[in-house]
Amino acid sequence: MTLELTWWGHACFTLKSPQQTILIDPFFDQSPTAPIKAAQAEADFILQTHAHFDHLADTVPIALRTGATVLANFEICEWLKCQGIADEKLIAMNLGGGVSLPWGRVKMTLAHHSSSFPDGSYGGSPCGFLVEVADRKIYFAGDTALFFDMKLIGLVGLDVAVLPIGDLFTMGPADSIEAIKLLNCRRVVPSHYNTWPPIRQDAATWADRVRSHTACDPLVLEPGFPIEL
Numbered sequence: 001m002t003l004e005l006t007w008w009g010h011a012c013f014t015l016k017s018p019q020q021t022i023l024i025d026p027f028f029d030q031s032p033t034a035p036i037k038a039a040q041a042e043a044d045f046i047l048q049t050h051a052h053f054d055h056l057a058d059t060v061p062i063a064l065r066t067g068a069t070v071l072a073n074f075e076i077c078e079w080l081k082c083q084g085i086a087d088e089k090l091i092a093m094n095l096g097g098g099v100s101l102p103w104g105r106v107k108m109t110l111a112h113h114s115s116s117f118p119d120g121s122y123g124g125s126p127c128g129f130l131v132e133v134a135d136r137k138i139y140f141a142g143d144t145a146l147f148f149d150m151k152l153i154g155l156v157g158l159d160v161a162v163l164p165i166g167d168l169f170t171m172g173p174a175d176s177i178e179a180i181k182l183l184n185c186r187r188v189v190p191s192h193y194n195t196w197p198p199i200r201q202d203a204a205t206w207a208d209r210v211r212s213h214t215a216c217d218p219l220v221l222e223p224g225f226p227i228e229l
Contacts, residue, residue, distance in 0.1 A: 001134040003229045005160070007221040008041075009033030010054060010195040011143065013162065016226070017134050020044045020103045024129070024140055025055035026062050033195050035224035038062055047106065047131070048072035049142030050115035051079070051123025054195070063089065071099070071106055075124030079117060095125055104133035109153055111144035113170070130156065136229055138162070139183065143192060146175040154183035160219075160229055161185035164192035165206055166199030173206045180214045187217045187229075 006014040009031050015022040023043035028034045030053070038058035043066045049055055056076070060083045063070055069089050070080060077092040091099055098107035107130040115123035128142040136159040141150075143164055154161075161183050164170035170192050171179060180188050188210060193201040207218035221227060 003134045003136055004226040005138075005189070005221070005229055006226040007189070007191065007223055008036065009223040011049075011164065011192045012055075013140070013191070014042070014226075015131065015133065015138065017103065020133070022047060022131065022133070023062065023068070025049055025142075026058040027054050027056075028058050030054075030057050031195065033223055039065070042066065043068040045101070046070045047129050047140065048076055049111065049128060049140070050113060050126035051076055051117045052115065052143070053118055055143070056117075060085065071108075071129075073108070073115075073124035073127060075115075075122065079123075093127075095127060098130075104131065106131055109139070109141075110147065110149060111142045112147050113143040113145070128153075136160070138229070139185070141179070143170045146171045146179050148182065150179050150182040151184075154185060158183055158185035160187045160189060162189045162191050165190040165201050165203075166193035166195075167201070168198050173201060173209065176206070177209055177213050180210060180216045185216055187219050189219045189221060 004016045012027045013024045022045045024047045028038040071091045074092040077090040093108045109128040111126045113126040115126040129140045131138045139161045203220045210218040
């Protein structure tokens, strides 16, 4: 079954099968690197890793326009209710929990980061997602530091891992290499970099380090150009 991954810049991705379009951390209108606006984004499901503006900024308008179901932690789901999203369009989760859906399964994984809403209030636990769809296992780490339990996440046999490499707010290139070793993933996609100068990275140099230090195949994407997984 065809499965496409599109990076929209920063940490925003679309995972698309013939049946479903899954949008991760919608961030379009305020993003300096996104090639489309929120009004053009498609979604049947939205996966929300945490509440920071550069991940949550366009979730509400996209969910209201498309009728997408949002999977997020309990606190984010309660906040989304207050923004007008219907309860039946929300799946509240917590770390370690999973949910089976008609097209596959989503498990909420640990992430070492912070999470707060635009007003500074607590946004619940940040997370990553392990997505099983079309006989593939894709791990979206979210914003996170390196942590040793990535080895446990990798035991399922990951086809693709999406890891931040921007440094400063998340793990940087060096720690991402160690993460790849722990995850033992077949392919890896970098995220959360080159949006603004403080998280600028040379993705080509990073990819060379991945090839020389791991057995993993690095996939450096251009915003808006899908690749087949």
